[in-house]
Amino acid sequence: MARMKFICDAERCIECNGCVTACKNEHEVPWGVNRRRVVTLNDGVPGEKSISVACMHCSDAPCMAVCPVNCFYKTDEGVVLHDKDVCIGCGYCSYACPFGAPQFPSQGTFGVRGKMDKCTFCAGGPEENGSQAEFEKYGRNRLAEGKLPACAEMCSTKALLAGDGDVVADILRNRVVQRGKGAEVWGWGTAYGSQKAGKAPETGAKS
Amino acid sequence: MKQLAMIAVAVSLLAACGEKPQTLGSPKSDIPPYAGTGSAFTAAGWKAGDKSGWEQHLKARQQNSQNDYSRMN
Numbered sequence: 001m002a003r004m005k006f007i008c009d010a011e012r013c014i015e016c017n018g019c020v021t022a023c024k025n026e027h028e029v030p031w032g033v034n035r036r037r038v039v040t041l042n043d044g045v046p047g048e049k050s051i052s053v054a055c056m057h058c059s060d061a062p063c064m065a066v067c068p069v070n071c072f073y074k075t076d077e078g079v080v081l082h083d084k085d086v087c088i089g090c091g092y093c094s095y096a097c098p099f100g101a102p103q104f105p106s107q108g109t110f111g112v113r114g115k116m117d118k119c120t121f122c123a124g125g126p127e128e129n130g131s132q133a134e135f136e137k138y139g140r141n142r143l144a145e146g147k148l149p150a151c152a153e154m155c156s157t158k159a160l161l162a163g164d165g166d167v168v169a170d171i172l173r174n175r176v177v178q179r180g181k182g183a184e185v186w187g188w189g190t191a192y193g194s195q196k197a198g199k200a201p202e203t204g205a206k207s
Numbered sequence: 208m209k210q211l212a213m214i215a216v217a218v219s220l221l222a223a224c225g226e227k228p229q230t231l232g233s234p235k236s237d238i239p240p241y242a243g244t245g246s247a248f249t250a251a252g253w254k255a256g257d258k259s260g261w262e263q264h265l266k267a268r269q270q271n272s273q274n275d276y277s278r279m280n
Binding site: 073123126152164171174 | 231235236237238239240241242243244245246248249250251252253261262264265266268269270272273274275276
């Protein structure tokens with residue numbers, strides 16, 4: 001199987017926040033923590049676009065690289081998860097993430113920063129699949145129930161696509177061909193690499 | 208006897224200066240999702256433990272639920 005990927009089709013997103021609500025409800029995420037949120041690009045400018053953003057489960061995840069306690073791991077399906085029993089809540093991952101995905105609940109005394117929380121691609125965590133411990137720490141494990149992430153399945157306009165990367169790319173490609181526009185996918189190159197990534201800039205181009 | 212007592216006191220006082228090993232723990236190993244949860248809310252169409260069945264089920268679910276062109280045309 002190809003790896004799991006998210007994509008948000010900005011041509012379709014209507015900023016309804018259904019994905020945000022579905023995520024919060026499915027995982028019973030506490031107040032102050034938003035694993036997913038909707039962002040408006042060029043707000044107020046004619047032609048503004050909206051996109052739904054969460055952890056993109058990057059191919060070469062920067063959060064994994066900077067974590068001082070090595071609490072992150074990647075599943076065979078390419079989902080980036082973390083172990084809350086190992087996390088110390090230092091916040092380095094928050095600075096490294098290009099999508100602002102890591103969230104920190106501040107429920108302790110004096111608003112002390114708690115352990116990091118982020119989108120799990122509805123794949124739970126290192127606890128036993130479907131257990132109460134897994135639900136309380138990471139939320140529901142929908143992948144192990146044969147389901148896709150709640151945000152994408154709830155999306156009313158099917159702007160947010162999630163699942164096997166090949167299928168996601170096929171669906172989007174078909175849409176672009178049918179409508180003749182909207183091939184630019186925000187965050188895809190940053191998260192999953194692009195043809196330009198890692199290559200030297202063209203001669204005379206600005207760095 | 209007094210010397211022994213002094214040594215014992217010194218050893219017990221210096222014991223706090225010892226350094227415990229601090230090994231970097233690694234995350235627990237995760238159970239693969241195709242192993243299933245045993246929950247009654249599991250989607251029908253695949254068997255727990257069948258990896259290829261789980262993958263095919265998810266791909267079909269993706270096409271059915273997210274590809275509206277294939278549903279409408």
